[in-house]
Amino acid sequence: MRVLSKTERHRVRFVLNGEPVEGYAEPRLLLTDFLRHEIGATGTHVGCEHGICGACTIRVDGKAVRACLLLAVQAEGRRIDTVEGLAGRDGRLSSLQAAFHRNFALQCGYCTPGFLMSLSEYLERNPAPTEADIRLALSGNLCRCTGYAEIVAAALEAAREMATKPAG
Amino acid sequence: MKPASFDYARCDSADEALALLKEHGDEARIMAGGQSLMPMLNMRLVRPAIVVDISAIAALSYCRVEGAAVEIGATFTQGALEAWPEVGRRLPLLAAALPEIGHFQTRNRGTVCGSLCHADPSSELPLCLATLGGEVVLRSARRRRTLKAADFQLGLLTTAREPDEMVMAVRYPLARAGFGYAFREIARRHGDFAIVALAAICNGATVRLGVGGVADRPVVREWANLDAGGLADALNEFAWGLDGSDDIHATARYRREMVRRLGKKVIEEARRCAS
Ligand SMILES: Cc1cc2nc3c(=O)[nH]c(=O)nc-3n(C[C@@H](O)[C@H](O)[C@H](O)COP(=O)(O)OP(=O)(O)OC[C@H]3O[C@@H](n4cnc5c(N)ncnc54)[C@H](O)[C@@H]3O)c2cc1C
Ligand code: FES
Ligand code: FES
Numbered sequence: 001m002r003v004l005s006k007t008e009r010h011r012v013r014f015v016l017n018g019e020p021v022e023g024y025a026e027p028r029l030l031l032t033d034f035l036r037h038e039i040g041a042t043g044t045h046v047g048c049e050h051g052i053c054g055a056c057t058i059r060v061d062g063k064a065v066r067a068c069l070l071l072a073v074q075a076e077g078r079r080i081d082t083v084e085g086l087a088g089r090d091g092r093l094s095s096l097q098a099a100f101h102r103n104f105a106l107q108c109g110y111c112t113p114g115f116l117m118s119l120s121e122y123l124e125r126n127p128a129p130t131e132a133d134i135r136l137a138l139s140g141n142l143c144r145c146t147g148y149a150e151i152v153a154a155a156l157e158a159a160r161e162m163a164t165k166p167a168g
Numbered sequence: 169m170k171p172a173s174f175d176y177a178r179c180d181s182a183d184e185a186l187a188l189l190k191e192h193g194d195e196a197r198i199m200a201g202g203q204s205l206m207p208m209l210n211m212r213l214v215r216p217a218i219v220v221d222i223s224a225i226a227a228l229s230y231c232r233v234e235g236a237a238v239e240i241g242a243t244f245t246q247g248a249l250e251a252w253p254e255v256g257r258r259l260p261l262l263a264a265a266l267p268e269i270g271h272f273q274t275r276n277r278g279t280v281c282g283s284l285c286h287a288d289p290s291s292e293l294p295l296c297l298a299t300l301g302g303e304v305v306l307r308s309a310r311r312r313r314t315l316k317a318a319d320f321q322l323g324l325l326t327t328a329r330e331p332d333e334m335v336m337a338v339r340y341p342l343a344r345a346g347f348g349y350a351f352r353e354i355a356r357r358h359g360d361f362a363i364v365a366l367a368a369i370c371n372g373a374t375v376r377l378g379v380g381g382v383a384d385r386p387v388v389r390e391w392a393n394l395d396a397g398g399l400a401d402a403l404n405e406f407a408w409g410l411d412g413s414d415d416i417h418a419t420a421r422y423r424r425e426m427v428r429r430l431g432k433k434v435i436e437e438a439r440r441c442a443s
Binding site: 050140 | 267272273276
């Protein structure tokens with residue numbers, strides 16, 4: 001065990017979307033702010049900073065979680081995935097992203113990274129969801145623009161497509 | 169909304185955490201899943217000198233049958249319990265309550281024990297523990313003790329835990345043959361804290377009902393050999409006795425009505441499961 005002093009910045013290293021990254025953080029720095037300001041990965045958005053809106057959802061060791069409820073120092077040694085990692089290296093959208101695009105599942109797009117990261121884990125757990133399943137799974141992500149219908153449609157379409165073509 | 173500054177320790181064992189609690193007492197805060205603590209830190213409702221992070225203590229991430237109870241260690245998450253293949257058979261009340269706790273993303277980190285320690289009056293897990301009559305295992309550098317649910321949760325966000333103590337585990341009694349279990353709650357949106365939450369355990373003769381979200385902690389009543397009229401009277405008396413108050417979520421009157429109506433439903437459901 002090491003006690004990290006509040007007055008210093010400490011080195012934090014983890015694997016972000018498959019690549020090792022590192023930066024420095026005081027213990028109180030939120031992982032959202034570390035990703036955005038220290039690493040420069042601004043895909044993860046910040047809405048409420050108390051766990052309600054879901055805009056900051058990322059995956060830590062595969063699990064979808066709120067990045068605003070994690071400290072940067074807690075990410076040490078973890079595998080972190082953010083929205084930047086969803087598309088292929090050639091820039092091709094993932095099935096989920098493409099379904100969002102086709103279904104107009106975003107307007108301002110502020111909530112979108114959170115929805116995508118939540119769904120990316122959820123559809124792995126439940127590859128054949130019903131509409132009710134999707135609505136329940138998305139209860140932790142708020143969108144002020146779309147009214148959700150398009151988001152639910154996109155999620156169902158992506159699930160169907162991924163079932164026939166598991167690679168994407 | 170950013171936390172005030174604090175020292176931070178990522179513990180690898182309970183002994184490390186207990187040593188820090190002994191050293192810092194009140195000034196230290198344990199962090200388990202952080203799903204209640206981090207919002208409080210972000211809003212600066214709490215300003216600990218040191219955050220003692222226990223979430224990476226692998227030895228406490230367990231869930232196993234011990235005698236007549238399921239024992240769940242301090243770092244076992246709500247999501248892991250939900251995914252435990254035996255939860256439906258061993259802990260049917262919790263299997264029904266778990267999906268109501270926040271969202272799957274908060275359950276991915278939030279722990280079972282953390283919810284008990286936070287002691288929110290409308291939380292599902294403390295209500296289930298009180299209704300089932302379970303117990304909490306505490307440890308400090310000097311002693312180890314076990315408290316019944318009712319002796320542990322003392323009021324709004326208040327437990328009997330001493331500043332140098334850590335909750336090591338919780339024991340939820342196993343489902344018993346001949347008993348039925350049911351859970352219901354009402355909230356504005358799925359995942360919100362419950363306005364009223366109800367847990368029922370019934371067999372042929374007895375009815376036990378726990379209510380959360382109304383008083384400052386879960387309250388449990390048990391009755392024997394009630395007919396339909398007797399049940400309605402008992403529920404009405406229980407609803408008034410909880411002494412709920414108006415808040416931004418609902419009026420006291422609405423809460424009484426929910427105890428009466430949803431209480432009846434949840435009891436009927438538990439009776440059906442028992443037969
Ligand atoms: C959007 C959202 C919705 C939510 N909805 C609900 C809901 O509907 N119902 C509900 O019940 N909860 C809800 N919660 C809170 C729930 O998710 C938390 O998991 C739970 O209240 C605390 O568990 P934790 O492991 O996250 O504990 P933490 O947040 O880490 O800790 C909570 C408190 O308990 C103390 N503590 C934790 N573990 C121990 C231990 N082993 N020994 C001693 N002290 C300890 C901490 O010091 C702190 O004071 C919600 C949270 C969010 C963000
Ligand atoms: S910014 Fe994290 S949940 Fe809203
Ligand atoms: S698209 Fe604007 S908040 Fe969802």
